[in-house]
Amino acid sequence: MNSSDHPLDRFIADLCGRSPLEGSDIAALKALPFRMRRVDAGTYLVREGSVPDHCAVLVEGYAFRQKVTGDGSRQILAVCVPGDAVDLQNIFLNVSDHSVQMLNKGTIADLLREPLQELVMTRPRLARALIQQTLFEASILREWVVNVGQRDARERIAHILCEFAVRLESRGLAGKDGFELPMTQEQLADAAGLTSVHVNRVLKGLEKDGLINRRRRHIHYDNWRALQDAGDFTRGYLHIPGEDLVDQAFAV
Amino acid sequence: MSDVHPLGALVRRWSRFADLPQGDRSAILQLPFTKRSYGKDLYIVREGQETSECCLMLSGFSFRQKLLRDGSRQIISFHIASEFVDLQNGLLEVADHSVQSLYRSEVAAIPRSALTELADARPAIRRAMWVDTLIDASIFREWVVNVGRRDSRARIAHLICELIVRLEKQGLGSDDAFDFPITQEQLADATGLTAVHTNRTLQGLRREGLIELNSRSLRVLDRDGLREAGDFDELYLHQAV
Numbered sequence: 001m002n003s004s005d006h007p008l009d010r011f012i013a014d015l016c017g018r019s020p021l022e023g024s025d026i027a028a029l030k031a032l033p034f035r036m037r038r039v040d041a042g043t044y045l046v047r048e049g050s051v052p053d054h055c056a057v058l059v060e061g062y063a064f065r066q067k068v069t070g071d072g073s074r075q076i077l078a079v080c081v082p083g084d085a086v087d088l089q090n091i092f093l094n095v096s097d098h099s100v101q102m103l104n105k106g107t108i109a110d111l112l113r114e115p116l117q118e119l120v121m122t123r124p125r126l127a128r129a130l131i132q133q134t135l136f137e138a139s140i141l142r143e144w145v146v147n148v149g150q151r152d153a154r155e156r157i158a159h160i161l162c163e164f165a166v167r168l169e170s171r172g173l174a175g176k177d178g179f180e181l182p183m184t185q186e187q188l189a190d191a192a193g194l195t196s197v198h199v200n201r202v203l204k205g206l207e208k209d210g211l212i213n214r215r216r217r218h219i220h221y222d223n224w225r226a227l228q229d230a231g232d233f234t235r236g237y238l239h240i241p242g243e244d245l246v247d248q249a250f251a252v
Numbered sequence: 253m254s255d256v257h258p259l260g261a262l263v264r265r266w267s268r269f270a271d272l273p274q275g276d277r278s279a280i281l282q283l284p285f286t287k288r289s290y291g292k293d294l295y296i297v298r299e300g301q302e303t304s305e306c307c308l309m310l311s312g313f314s315f316r317q318k319l320l321r322d323g324s325r326q327i328i329s330f331h332i333a334s335e336f337v338d339l340q341n342g343l344l345e346v347a348d349h350s351v352q353s354l355y356r357s358e359v360a361a362i363p364r365s366a367l368t369e370l371a372d373a374r375p376a377i378r379r380a381m382w383v384d385t386l387i388d389a390s391i392f393r394e395w396v397v398n399v400g401r402r403d404s405r406a407r408i409a410h411l412i413c414e415l416i417v418r419l420e421k422q423g424l425g426s427d428d429a430f431d432f433p434i435t436q437e438q439l440a441d442a443t444g445l446t447a448v449h450t451n452r453t454l455q456g457l458r459r460e461g462l463i464e465l466n467s468r469s470l471r472v473l474d475r476d477g478l479r480e481a482g483d484f485d486e487l488y489l490h491q492a493v
Contacts, residue, residue: 049487067397069406070483075397089386092269092379097390097488121379124372128343131382134389135340139348141392146318146326148400149444193400232321236300237348 006030007059007109010083010171017170018136018241019129028119029126034109039102045086046100052090054110058082061106062182066190067098076191078140079103079164079183083171088134091116104182136239143237148193151232156192157202158231161212161219163238170240178213178220206230257281258310258360261334266380276374283370285360290314290353296337297351303341305361309333312357313433317441318349327442329391330354330415330434333422339385342367355433387490394488399444402483404453407443409482412463416472417486432470457481 006012012026036059039045045056045063058080065077065086077098080086086100091113120127140163147156164181168174185203189196206212211227213220221227228234263277272280287310290296296307296314309331316329316337328349331337337351342364371378391414398410415432419425434442440450457463462478464471472478 065393067393069397069401073401075401077393077396089389092383093386093390093490094492095487095490097490098393120382121375124378127378127382128368128372131385132343134382134385135344138340138385138389138392139344141389141396142316142318142328142349144396145328145392145399146320148396149326150320150324236346239344239348 007034007036007107008057010059011057011085014083014171015129015133018239019125019132021125021129025123025126025129028123032111032115032119034111037108037110039106039108041102041104043102044099045102045108046090046096046098048096048099050096051094052087052096053113055088055091055113055116056086056100057109057111058084058086059107059109062103063100063106064103064183064187064191065098065100074190075193076187077144078137079191081167081171082106082173085130085133088130088137091120091130103187139237139239153192153194153198153202154205154230155232156194157188157199158206158211158227159233160188160191160231161221162228162231162233162235165219165221165224166235166238166240170238178218181217181219183217258287259283259285259308261310262308262360265334266377266384269383270376270380272376272380276377279370279374280377283362283366285362287358287360289356289358292353292355294353295350296353296357296359297341297347297349299347299350301347303338303345303347303364305363306339306342306367307337307351307359307361309335309337310358310360313354314351314357314359315354315438315442316349316351325441326444327438328395329388330442332415332419332424335418336384339381339388342371342381354438383490390488390490404443404445404449405456405481406483407445408439408450408453409457409462409478410484411439411442411482412470412472413479413482413484413486414489416470417489417491421491428472428475430470430472431468432465433468 008029012029015021060082063080063086066074067077068074090096120130147159151159165174165179168179185199186196189199207214211221211230259281263280266272311333314331314337315327317325317327319325341347371381398407402410416430419430436450437447440447454465462474462481464473
């Protein structure tokens, strides 16, 4: 990271890419008090039931949202990538309704809740941009309800891979040959509502059919369209503007 | 005035989410809107259409849904009086899913520009609107859990628990009896189960003495038992924001 870089750069770039912000809004965001911290894999950034006093922005590393049911099984609700605010909902909700945990090690910028609240109360344009972020998140959640509710195991996993590819691409974090997926098969299973044995079988199947190649945690795909097709994936619900760069890169 | 004005319900709803000064309350009541009625199964919003308004339910039931390429349907939420069915369309340009009337419903369609102008001009309303969208997202998270990790009995019981809490909040239902026009097929599409499985599960809940479900009416016989069966904790509904 250059000394001129601001830890919120990726977060701000994503906001600006989706809604018009002015220089003064960006300056105000950058002037917010925050605390940087390095976190290990598995660290809880938010715990279900806790009363939040800050909003964390993921600077480096990946995190996931999760809830645990009464019988102890876990459902992963979303994967957060660098530049995501992991608990923006806590800006105005007083109790966390789910937990957020790091997938790997990373860096967090904690924004204090009250200055952030004051900022959005006085800056309507910035508030709009942040509300939009929560709306995009909700749209992804709706698609996840569909994914676990109606798709078969192979479609579910392929859909999650496609979503990850497009979201990483939009943040400049995916290569044109694929991406790093810092999730274990057990975590993928918890995101897809499957068992890890089942996920293992599905990944092998996708590999056998030539849709993906795996090297450790690296997922490589030769035929983006075929992978999209396997996952019943269309990117509209991500509300990511601009060209489909992944599509371009793989256009025949 | 707010008791007879169709948007009075919205004033009451948003007052729960933020301290609204009198001027804000009046401004909400002065929002332009068109009242529309929809019969069973009619579309209130269609996936892919450009958005120009947000619809507030005045009465009846509706549901959001997404269709898959093989024609199967996932219902992603149910909506009752005083809830927005598509508040996200105040800021998103294209509807990413459809909303259908489940049973006769009435909505107030408010132009999105009027809503966003109000939110821009009035911080307390901005906050209330934001909280409304955040609660929406919280409910979706719980639905991912419900469909992803609960067994069929818990899924159905959980869904019923959620609906009765929301109905009661609106003063709809008394003595544990609720108007419940949701069909077994729709319950199945909301929980990712087959209609046959849903039927069997409902019969089980009935046999256990938890509910009675006849055509269009639900009676809850053992509320604690139903919550237990549904692994239900209403925290995610953020009733006390």
